[in-house]
Amino acid sequence: MTNPRPKLIELQDVSIGFGSAGQMRVVEGINLLIRAGETVALVGESGSGKSVTSLAIMRLLPRAKIGGRILWHGEGEAVDLLTLPPRQMRAYRGGAIGMIFQEPMTSLNPLFRVGTQIIEATRLHRDVSRREARAIAEDALRLVGIPEPASRLDNMPFEMSGGMRQRVMIAMSLVCRPALLIADEPTTALDVTIQAQILDLLRRLQSELGMSMLFITHDFGVVAEMAERIAVMYAGQIVEQGAADQILSRPANPYTSALLDAIPRLEGRVERLASIEGVVPDPNHWPAGCRFAPRCRHAIPGHCTDRPPPLEPADPGRSIRCVRWPEFVEPVHA
Ligand SMILES: Nc1ncnc2c1ncn2[C@@H]1O[C@H](COP(=O)(O)OP(=O)(O)OP(=O)(O)O)[C@@H](O)[C@H]1O
Numbered sequence: 598m599t600n601p602r603p604k605l606i607e608l609q610d611v612s613i614g615f616g617s618a619g620q621m622r623v624v625e626g627i628n629l630l631i632r633a634g635e636t637v638a639l640v641g642e643s644g645s646g647k648s649v650t651s652l653a654i655m656r657l658l659p660r661a662k663i664g665g666r667i668l669w670h671g672e673g674e675a676v677d678l679l680t681l682p683p684r685q686m687r688a689y690r691g692g693a694i695g696m697i698f699q700e701p702m703t704s705l706n707p708l709f710r711v712g713t714q715i716i717e718a719t720r721l722h723r724d725v726s727r728r729e730a731r732a733i734a735e736d737a738l739r740l741v742g743i744p745e746p747a748s749r750l751d752n753m754p755f756e757m758s759g760g761m762r763q764r765v766m767i768a769m770s771l772v773c774r775p776a777l778l779i780a781d782e783p784t785t786a787l788d789v790t791i792q793a794q795i796l797d798l799l800r801r802l803q804s805e806l807g808m809s810m811l812f813i814t815h816d817f818g819v820v821a822e823m824a825e826r827i828a829v830m831y832a833g834q835i836v837e838q839g840a841a842d843q844i845l846s847r848p849a850n851p852y853t854s855a856l857l858d859a860i861p862r863l864e865g866r867v868e869r870l871a872s873i874e875g876v877v878p879d880p881n882h883w884p885a886g887c888r889f890a891p892r893c894r895h896a897i898p899g900h901c902t903d904r905p906p907p908l909e910p911a912d913p914g915r916s917i918r919c920v921r922w923p924e925f926v927e928p929v930h931a
């Protein structure tokens with residue numbers, strides 16, 4: 598199988614530790630490739646390490662010890678973002694890499710007009726006058742579907758609805774025309790109708806601007822509409838990775854299956870959410886074997902609990918972390 602699209606960013610064996618010596622390893626051994634123009638979804642329950650992984654890409658974890666490499670394949674040789682001097686990193690953060698943060702309500706400063714905030718974000722990275730930056734900001738608001746963008750620039754954040762503020766955040770992340778947009782739970786704080794509009798907007802922008810996107814969510818329900826590839830995270834590790842249609846129709850890791858079963862469905866008139874029993878383990882005490890074993894109904898004592906399972910290649914482009922995966926994966930029919 599050939600994939601003509603070039604690599605954009607590649608996480609190689611990335612680990613993230615907190616504590617004085619980085620001993621609390623909240624993320625371990627992450628390998629993740631995002632190609633130019635492709636959307637990859639990072640999915641997993643709360644606390645699985647999705648946000649810290651994206652913040653590591655942006656180098657926004659001042660107190661963490663980050664291991665491994667984060668290769669950026671731009672023009673010429675790849676650079677390791679983790680080793681860049683802070684000044685050079687600033688060209689990527691908010692420049693080549695845009696980010697929509699998980700807490701939208703805290704990302705806009707309530708004390709400044711939205712126009713002022715977009716203009717400042719623009720001038721941080723682009724050598725333009727205030728007047729030019731205002732024009733760019735106006736275009737950005739238009740791009741994200743805000744009516745009367747020129748006058749909206751003078752709004753204070755509280756004068757806008759939640760959905761509108763999220764559009765502003767998206768506009769702000771796009772003023773430097775990033776090659777990669779990281780969207781961390783971009784719709785969680787919004788109601789369902791607005792959520793659908795924002796997802797549509799992101800999809801449209803991704804294809805119009807030809808960006809790559811790392812789309813972070815705990816909601817498998819939206820993944821199918823957004824991503825070509827999925828990486829499922831549990832307890833700081835990737836437990837299954839592959840093409841979205843493959844994983845959604847034939848999940849092979851019991852954790853992925855459990856997450857898929859937890860998608861809300863309308864049964865009769867009641868919406869049921871079958872949540873997975875138990876909780877994500879504490880990073881200070883990861884289980885010795887498979888980290889999901891204590892909650893897994895397929896776990897075999899000893900077999901699953903003694904040694905950590907490796908992430909093994911299955912079908913082309915797919916890998917699974919589960920010693921029993923050959924029993925669960927259905928053969929691909931030609
Ligand atoms: N600054 C920090 N210092 C110490 N531990 C942290 C810090 N930030 C995150 N963690 C821990 O890292 C782990 C992963 O957190 P993270 O926020 O990445 O989860 P997540 O997958 O984004 O969850 P959610 O779906 O709730 O956003 C958690 O155990 C969390 O408590």
Ligand SMILES: [Mg+2]
Nearest residue numbers: 647648649699
């Ligand atoms: Mg998060």
